[in-house]
Amino acid sequence: MKGNGGEALRLGMLEELKGSFLSISAVEAEKLVEEIAGAKKVFIYGLGRERLMLLAFGMRLMHLGIKVHIVGDVSTPAIERGDLWLTSSGTGRLATVEALMGIVEASGARTVFFTAFPDAPLPQRADLVIRIPARTMREDEGGTPSVQPMGSLFEQSQLLLFDWIVLLLADRLGQTEAGMAGRHTNLE
Template sequence: MNQIGFHQMAEMALKDVGVVCSHISAATAETMCAEILAAKRIACYGVGREGLMMKALCMRLMHLGLDASMVGDMTTPPVGTGDLLFTSAGPGQFSTVLALMGVAKKAGARTMVVTAQPEGNAPRQADVVIYIPAQTMANDQGGNVSILPMGSLYEAAQLIFFDLISLMLRDKMQQTAEEMRQRHTNLE
């Protein structure tokens, strides 16, 4: 790997992300859209770089006019019946994800987890599992691994998948790109 140039690394990384996205089922995308559209309010959560991808998704949901917020923001409303807690647990579990899922379920909200390890504790406790078949830190060693380090393949695939979901939602909601753009902040 020491002699691989930037463009060759880029090609390898893009190929890895493309392979992951090509293995996400259309039914998974439709399920995710249906859960989001059925929710009164959506609370998103993730840790680390996965949390950044969840923030990117939350922003797109807001651009679509949906009532979406990030857990941890002081303006996030409580969840309850009719709401959706959507979390990311690429390696299958994080203690905070499990705790938040418990709170949400007790309050009557549905839970949806995006993960690369569907047999993990968080996916087994979720109402809905969104499976992204990508390398995370749970399986980034040994044989067939991505050129991208640790969980970066999962996180990059999340970003692309989430933006594709936002396009699907836009079509289902019969919105235009301009309508989404009008909801973009002007406070930058």
């Protein structure tokens, strides 16, 4: 690795990211587009680095003109029937997601769950599960191998998925890049 700038690592990262991203179901992606396009409001919740990917997605949804809220912000309204809750746990296990899922279920809102472990009990409670075939923190339980540490591959694949969904939504909603740019914050 010394002397070549880690070229083998860079190429390995790109190859595994390509493999993971291209393994995400196009059918599931289309279902996600339908869910978002049909929701009154979209709520986003995640933790750690997955939260950062979800926040980037939330920003782009706002740029598309979708009413989106980040769970935990003081301006987040109540979730209701007709709304959509997007959450993520690469491992399929997260106590806070489990607690919030109970509230979402009681509200009548729909749930989308992003995970590498779709057969785990928690994702099975969701209305739509998007499988991201990538290594997570549960590497010891059969996750996809990766040259990268911990859940980096999952999070990178997640960001690419979200950008793909934005492109599909923009087409579905008739949004242009100029229209999206018009919604970009001017409080900078």
